Amino acid sequence: MKKIETKIDEAFINTFLLPREKVVTDFLMNVLSSQYQFREDDRKIEVISLYYYAPQPLSFLFALPSYEYYAPDKTTQIAELHLKEHSLEDYSYFDVQELCKTVLDENNIDYSAYLNPENHLDFANYWKNQNGLEIDFIKNCWKNAKENTCSKMIGFLESSDNSSGTFDLDNGFELPFEIEIDEYLKSRGYLINKEI
Template sequence: MKKIETKIDEAFKNTFLLPREKTVTQFLVDVLSSKYQFREDDKKIEVISLYYYASSPLSFLFVLPHYEYYSPDKTIQMAELHLKEHSFEDYSYMEVEELCKRVLDENNIDYSPYLNAYNQLDYAHYWENQFGLESAFLMHCWRNAKEQTQSKTIGFLESSDGAGGVFDMDNGFDVPFDVDMDEYLRSHGFVIEKES
């Protein structure tokens, strides 16, 4: 089954992720190049959070100064990317299901045991990589944007509902819930002054 997982991963990347790479990377370049004015004052923003819409990670992205370091009361603008505005329709569970069926058919794999009463495929039985691929893709776009801009801004990836955890986009680490953000950054050699 590992071989099939890898083939579905590749099909998913080629179908849904790679076409969006240039647009997402450009959005992050714009963020890092200060196209968006987050505040009225000239305080330098050194730590940001990139949020994805929890139920559809690549439909809507937004960026804000990290709330633990910068007062939300002083934020005047949120950087937003709606991929529909760039001719990318959201991909649905059904489209991902069809992609999985196509890969299974191409490889002569009988998936009838995984069909429900409505003839829908429950691909969670053999492929659960979607979120991991989406978050890795966002971190890849972030690293590309940082390389293009040579920015020193630190970025964290978070879900809009707060349930998806926090990822250090620069190092690819999952930041544990019980670790203080300031402590985490200090352990990586960053001392960022918190706004009072």
């Protein structure tokens, strides 16, 4: 079963993620190179929060100064990326389901036991990698954007509903729920002046 998971991973990456890579990376490069005027004053933003839309991580991304450090009422602009505006349609659960069926068919795997009464495939029984692949994709785009801009800005990734924790985009791992961003950065040697 591990082999088929790998094949579905590859198909998902090639079908849904790679076509979005340039647009997402370019958006993040614009964030990192201060193309967005987050505030009216000239305070340098050192820590950014990047949010993805929880139900569909690659349909909508937005970035803003981290409210752990910067006063929310001083934020005048939020950087937003709507992939539909770049001719990239959202993919649905059903699109992913069809992709899974195609890979299973190509590998002569009988998935009839995973069909529900409406004949929809419940791929959660054998493939649960979608969210992890999407998060890894965003982290990789961030890494590429940082390399291209040589920015020193620190970034944290969170879901719009805060259900998936906080990811350190620069080091690629998830912060424990009980640790605040400020405490975490101090433990790594960063001392950033808080406005709030």
